[in-house]
Amino acid sequence: QVQLVESGGGVVQAGGSLRLSCAASGRTFSSYFMGWFRQAPGKEREFVALFASSDGSTYYADSVKGRFTFSRDNAKNTVYLQMNSLKPEDTAVYFCAARDPGIVGTTPRTFKYWGRGTQVTVSS
Numbered sequence: 001q002v003q004l005v006e007s008g009g010g011v012v013q014a015g016g017s018l019r020l021s022c023a024a025s026g027r028t029f030s031s032y033f034m035g036w037f038r039q040a041p042g043k044e045r046e047f048v049a050l051f052a053s054s055d056g057s058t059y060y061a062d063s064v065k066g067r068f069t070f071s072r073d074n075a076k077n078t079v080y081l082q083m084n085s086l087k088p089e090d091t092a093v094y095f096c097a098a099r100d101p102g103i104v105g106t107t108p109r110t111f112k113y114w115g116r117g118t119q120v121t122v123s124s
Contacts, residue, residue, distance in 0.1 A: 002026040002113040004096045009118030012086055020081040022096030030074040033099050035111055036081045038092035047106040054101055086122045093117040
């Protein structure tokens with residue numbers, strides 16, 4: 001069982017930066033694949049970034065590639081999403097998610113554990 005708690009959201013002007021954090025509980029945190037998703041009003045939840053615990057690889061949605069960076073601190077059981085050059089279209093509730101290794105894909109249904117989300121608002 002894994003419990004996830006996001007923090008770091010807020011209101012920022014376009015072009016600004018935010019760093020989201022996701023604190024996780026659980027003895028086997030380091031083995032989990034971790035993901036970030038977001039959901040804007042009236043839209044489906046979409047994939048943002050993935051950290052593969054198997055080899056340390058990171059994967060990003062095309063819309064955030066080059067602007068967002070996923071990092072992980074196993075000693076603190078925490079993952080981060082550094083978001084730079086933010087755009088108004090990045091406005092959404094951002095969710096942290098975790099799943100067991102061995103599952104393939106980047107859709108929300110492939111993740112078992114979810115945080116409650118943190119709001120990110122980018123003003124133009």
